[in-house]
Every structure is written in C-alpha cells, then in structure tokens.
Amino acid sequence: MTTMVDNSALQQALAALRGTMAEAEQWALANKVADLERRAATGLQDLYVAFCGLFSAGKSSLINALVADADLATGAVPTTAEVTAVRTQVEARGLVLLDTPGVDSTDASHAEATEAALHMADAIIFVMDYQHVESEENIELARAFVDSGKPLYLVINQVDKHIEWELPFSEFQRRVEQTFRDHGLTYERIYYTSTRDAAHDETARLKADLEQLASTGDELVRKSLLLAADTLVRQFVTGEHAPEMAQAEERLYDTIGYVPFDEDEAQALQSDAERELQRLTAQMDAQRTQLRQTLEALGDEVRRQIQLAQIAPYETTEKGRLYVESQRPNFKVGGLFGGQRKTDAERAQRLEAFVRDLSERTEKFLVWPLQGQLRQWLETTAWADEAMRQSVEEIRVPAVSSLCQQTVNSGALMSEQYPYQYVKDVVGQVKSQVQAQVNGLLEAWRAPLEAHAARVTASERTEKEKAEAAHAAVSRWLSVRAAMAAACGQYMAPLRQLLTSQTEPGWNT
Numbered sequence: 001m002t003t004m005v006d007n008s009a010l011q012q013a014l015a016a017l018r019g020t021m022a023e024a025e026q027w028a029l030a031n032k033v034a035d036l037e038r039r040a041a042t043g044l045q046d047l048y049v050a051f052c053g054l055f056s057a058g059k060s061s062l063i064n065a066l067v068a069d070a071d072l073a074t075g076a077v078p079t080t081a082e083v084t085a086v087r088t089q090v091e092a093r094g095l096v097l098l099d100t101p102g103v104d105s106t107d108a109s110h111a112e113a114t115e116a117a118l119h120m121a122d123a124i125i126f127v128m129d130y131q132h133v134e135s136e137e138n139i140e141l142a143r144a145f146v147d148s149g150k151p152l153y154l155v156i157n158q159v160d161k162h163i164e165w166e167l168p169f170s171e172f173q174r175r176v177e178q179t180f181r182d183h184g185l186t187y188e189r190i191y192y193t194s195t196r197d198a199a200h201d202e203t204a205r206l207k208a209d210l211e212q213l214a215s216t217g218d219e220l221v222r223k224s225l226l227l228a229a230d231t232l233v234r235q236f237v238t239g240e241h242a243p244e245m246a247q248a249e250e251r252l253y254d255t256i257g258y259v260p261f262d263e264d265e266a267q268a269l270q271s272d273a274e275r276e277l278q279r280l281t282a283q284m285d286a287q288r289t290q291l292r293q294t295l296e297a298l299g300d301e302v303r304r305q306i307q308l309a310q311i312a313p314y315e316t317t318e319k320g321r322l323y324v325e326s327q328r329p330n331f332k333v334g335g336l337f338g339g340q341r342k343t344d345a346e347r348a349q350r351l352e353a354f355v356r357d358l359s360e361r362t363e364k365f366l367v368w369p370l371q372g373q374l375r376q377w378l379e380t381t382a383w384a385d386e387a388m389r390q391s392v393e394e395i396r397v398p399a400v401s402s403l404c405q406q407t408v409n410s411g412a413l414m415s416e417q418y419p420y421q422y423v424k425d426v427v428g429q430v431k432s433q434v435q436a437q438v439n440g441l442l443e444a445w446r447a448p449l450e451a452h453a454a455r456v457t458a459s460e461r462t463e464k465e466k467a468e469a470a471h472a473a474v475s476r477w478l479s480v481r482a483a484m485a486a487a488c489g490q491y492m493a494p495l496r497q498l499l500t501s502q503t504e505p506g507w508n509t
C-alpha cells in the first residue's frame with residue numbers, strides 16, 4: 001500500500017494560501033507557509049525532528065552522539081544560539097535533526113527560535129537534564145510541547161549522574177513517569193540517555209527508533225504538514241478577525257464579565273439567558289394582568305350596579321305614564337271649555353313632575369351610590385391619583401328633560417301598554433348615558449394603570465434588558481467564532497483533501 005500525494009497540487013494549494021496571507025501583509029505567516037512549500041517541492045522527502053529543552057540539558061551533545069559526523073558546539077553555559085540542522089539519510093528519506101537553543105525565560109529570541117523549529121518539526125524530542133526533570137520550568141515547557149499536537153518523545157539525559165545506592169534506577173523511572181502522568185502530560189515514549197558512560201543509556205535505542213520513524217514516516221510527515229498549515233491558518237484567521245473579536249469580547253466583558261471558554265459554554269449561557277428572559281416576561285405579564293384585572297373587575301361591578309339601580313319605582317312610572325298619555329293628540333283638559341293653553345300647561349306640568357322625580361331618583365339611587373363605590377375603590381388603590389378622584393366627582397345626572405321628550409314614540413302613543421314601555425325606554429337611556437360616562441372614566445384610568453404596571457415591573461425590566469444584552473453579546477461572539485471556523489475550514493479544505501490519508505490498495509504494494 002502506498003499513499004500518493006499530488007505534490008504539484010500541494011504546492012499550488014500552499015502557494016495560494018501564501019498569496020492570501022501576503023495580500024493581507026501577514027509576511028511572517030506567509031514565510032512560514034513558504035517553508036512548507038519548500039518541503040512539498042522536495043516531495044516531502046525529509047522528516048524533521050526538533051530537539052528542544054532548557055539550556056544545558058545536553059541537546060547538542062545528544063545530537064553529536066546520534067550522528068557520527070555531527071560536531072555541534074556544547075558547553076556548560078548557554079551555547080546554541082540558533083536553530084541548526086543536522087541532516088542524515090535513512091534509505092530514501094532525509095532525517096533532519098534540528099538542534100535548538102535552550103529555552104530560558106530570560107531570552108525571548110531563544111523561545112522564538114524554538115517556536116520556528118517547532119513549526120518545521122514532524123516530531124519533538126524534549127531533552128531534559130537528569131537533575132531538572134521535575135522543575136517547574138521544565139514541566140511548563142513540556143505542556144507547551146504537548147499542546148503543539150506533535151508526537152512528543154521525552155529524553156531524560158545525563159543519567160550517568162544517577163547514583164544507584166541512593167535510589168534504584170527503576171524507582172527513579174517510576175517517579176519520572178508518575179510526574180508526567182500527574183500533570184496530565186502525554187507522550188509517545190521516554191528514553192533515558194547519557195553521552196558519558198552510563199549503565200542505563202538508551203541512546204542506541206533512540207537512534208534506532210529515529211531511523212525507524214524516518215523510514216516509515218509518510219503518514220507522520222503528511223499529518224505534521226497538515227497540522228503546521230492548520231496552525232498557520234488559525235493564526236492568520238485569528239489575526240484577520242482580531243478587531244471583530246476584540247469588539248465581541250468587549251461586549252462580553254460589559255455584560256457577563258468574562259469570555260466563555262468554548263462554544264459549549266457559550267451555548268449554555270445562551271440557554272440560561274433565554275430561560276431568564278422567559279421567566280421575567282412571564283412574571284411581568286402576570287403582574288400586569290393582575291393589575292388590569294382589578295380594573296376589569298371594577299367595570300363589571302359598576303355595570304351590575306347600574307343595571308340593578310331602582311330609579312323608576314311605581315310612583316315614578318305613574319308620572320311617566322301621565323306625561324306620555326298627555327302627548328296623545330286627542331289629549332285635552334278642561335272639557336269643552338278647555339283651551340290649547342290649558343292643555344299645554346298640563347302637558348308641561350306632567351313633564352316637569354316626571355323629570356324632577358326621575359332626576360332626583362337617578363341622582364340618589366344611581367349616581368351617588370356609584371360615586372361612593374368608585375371612591376371606595378380608589379381609596380384602596382395604591383396608584384390612584386388626583387385626576388382619577390376628580391373624574392369620579394364629575395359624573396353627572398344625564399339631561400333627563402330632553403331625554404324624556406326625545407324618547408316619546410308618537411306612533412305607539414295610542415297603545416294601552418306603551419306608557420310602561422316608554423318609562424322602561426327612558427330608564428334604559430338614562431342608565432346607558434351614565435354607563436357611557438363611567439366607561440369613559442375607566443378608559444381614562446388605563447393610562448395611570450399602565451404607568452403603575454411599568455413602575456412595579458421596573459426591576460424585572462432592568463433584569464430583562466441585562467439578559468437581552470448578555471444574550472446578544474454571546475450570540476455576537478458565537479457568530480464571530482463561527483465565521484472564524486468557517487474561514488479556517490475554507491482555507492484548509494484543499495490541503496486536507498490532498499494530505500488526508502488516501503490509501504490505494506492493490507497498487508504498487
């Protein structure tokens with residue numbers, strides 16, 4: 001089984017990526033893509049292994065021991081200043097060992113050089129001095145190598161310093177491995193080496209394994225190239241989206257106070273905000289509904305009271321009957337000697353008697369009790385204001401006189417039953433006019449009620465605005481992240497297609 005990589009297509013895809021980065025003036029990234037292009041140009045023939053670690057761990061000495069004709073400078077003080085490549089040949093493949101300057105926190109240029117070597121490396125050999133394995137700096141460095149995602153080999157060098165009677169070597173090994181496990185640091189394998197004479201030296205083993213890695217390294221090289229490209233693309237996309245991301249993050253700090261760790265956390269925050277919004281909306285609706293219901297209940301009560309009010313008992317009805325009977329065309333008073341004047345006077349007098357009686361009763365048995373009821377309601381209503389109180393005092397007895405005259409149905413006058421119907425009609429008119437006044441008043445009370453509802457729910461509204469702002473901020477962040485992921489995916493798609501393992505069975509096995 002042989003895996004074929006279309007090298008010219010790969011070079012083209014990388015060149016396109018470099019072009020995009022150059023266009024955006026991301027020169028450092030474009031140059032790193034150019035490194036990958038050079039690897040593609042040689043048909044991915046070389047395997048790069050970076051030797052990294054703190055200074056004086058013995059990186060250069062170890063490479064000298066592994067490669068017969070290597071002659072790297074070594075020394076007790078920081079020695080290697082820049083990345084040096086030592087090239088050997090293993091069958092058809094070049095094996096390139098990259099010696100790197102020791103990483104120490106004081107020299108940034110060394111860290112940069114190591115980073116550059118890591119970018120080229122297909123595998124990392126992390127060299128440690130026997131005495132510094134558990135040091136904080138060493139563990140921190142190990143973490144960075146693990147995070148790079150490249151195959152990591154640990155080398156505990158200078159094991160000639162081990163004194164067997166102090167601690168059995170197997171116990172030392174157990175402790176070292178435990179330390180890495182405790183820190184959650186994963187690796188391919190550990191080697192114990194020495195460039196001096198030492199009982200437990202595995203340099204030969206390391207050399208054999210490196211050669212093995214080189215001879216079977218196709219998959220590793222492709223994976224590592226993909227990883228290197230992916231790292232560069234991520235850096236590029238992150239840079240391109242930096243202003244948007246900074247804005248999105250600022251909004252997050254302003255609302256929830258921090259940036260979510262990942263999409264999952266962001267989505268959980270979204271759901272929290274949505275639930276909170278629902279809860280607050282329900283709470284506000286409930287409060288508002290409750291307030292509105294008090295006004296509706298009052299309206300119902302008032303309507304009932306108006307309907308039940310007795311404003312035309314027997315005597316009043318009689319007065320109504322007498323008046324309406326006087327409206328018949330054949331109505332006359334004073335017998336033969338009665339004149340039109342007398343008849344008119346009688347009619348006017350009957351009208352006045354009915355109107356006065358009905359007015360008085362309307363006032364006493366309808367308007368006053370109604371005002372009493374409304375006043376009482378206002379007294380128990382916290383949000384009642386002066387204008388509302390005033391509007392109750394302004395309820396008036398309707399213009400009964402004109403109502404009485406207008407309601408007469410001249411076509412029905414001669415009917416025996418009509419007078420009773422007439423009084424009912426007049427009473428209905430009076431009541432509906434009072435009802436209309438009350439309706440107008442209750443309608444006007446809606447505004448103060450809504451204003452009060454707004455005051456009562458003010459804190460919920462503030463909370464709601466907060467939740468809405470949080471939701472919007474997280475959404476924004478998620479959408480920037482999604483745009484970044486989509487951009488990464490788009491840039492990486494051709495490379496992924498070319499470099500992802502495509503085995504061709506039965507061909508040239």
Ligand SMILES: Nc1nc2c(ncn2[C@@H]2O[C@H](COP(=O)(O)OP(=O)(O)OP(=O)(O)O)[C@@H](O)[C@H]2O)c(=O)[nH]1
Pocket residue numbers: 054055056057058059060061062073074075076077078079080081100101102103157158159160161193194195196
């Ligand atoms: N005892 C002992 N000393 C060693 C061993 N390997 C290297 N040394 C010594 O340790 C010192 C540092 O060795 P280098 O190979 O220069 O270490 P390095 O990791 O390349 O150091 P920098 O390039 O400065 O980061 C030198 O004095 C070496 O002689 C070893 O296996 N045992």
Ligand SMILES: [Mg+2]
Pocket residue numbers: 059060061073074079080099100101102
């Ligand atoms: Mg060195």
